[in-house]
Amino acid sequence: MDRHKLRSHVFDKTGIKVDVDDPIFALVALNEAVLAETVERQLALLDAATQALAAQARATGGLPAMSQPVQETPGRAPVFxxxxxxxxxxxxxxxxxxxxxxxxxxxxxxxx
CATH class of the missing domain: 1.20.5 (Single alpha-helices involved in coiled-coils or other helix-helix interfaces)
Structure with a gap:
């Protein structure tokens, strides 16, 4: 977090001068920490859901097994x-x- 860049951004948007030692930057840091934690949690949930969906698709024959990656031969059309x-x-x-x-x-x- 670049405080000087944020200070300039606040001034450009609102015309209010904010000091780099202003307590508002503590709120910005808190917001960043909460956002990072939320993003990590959402990514973990998305990854779990993706793996569950892939496992379900493999079970129904929609996807190849993970141990057998799909490889296409260069210069050859895929077989239907x-x-x-x-x-x-x-x-x-x-x-x-x-x-x-x-x-x-x-x-x-x-x-x-």
Whole structure:
């Protein structure tokens, strides 16, 4: 915490001159300490929740096990799972059907 920088900031924002020995800096230090403790606690909770979610995803087959990191071979396209191929096929069919519907609608409107 740079007291001179904070003093300048307070003066720039409010026009009030604050001495570097002012008790307000004790409040700033207290605020920093409380904020640091709160951030550490929140990070620990977030880390625990992330690990629990990852474990749940691994249990359902959504993530690979930690002992088997996913490594991609450079210059080679990733291999899709059968489920991903089915989803890609369904997306292709839907996109072709939408394109045909748009073209058919345009043809009908053009004839009118």
């Amino acid at each position: 799972t059968p489920r991903e191929w089915r989803l890609l096929g369904a997306a292709a069919i839907v996109s072709v059907a939408c394109a045909l519907l748009v073209l058919g609608g345009a043809a009908l409107l053009y004839k009118l």
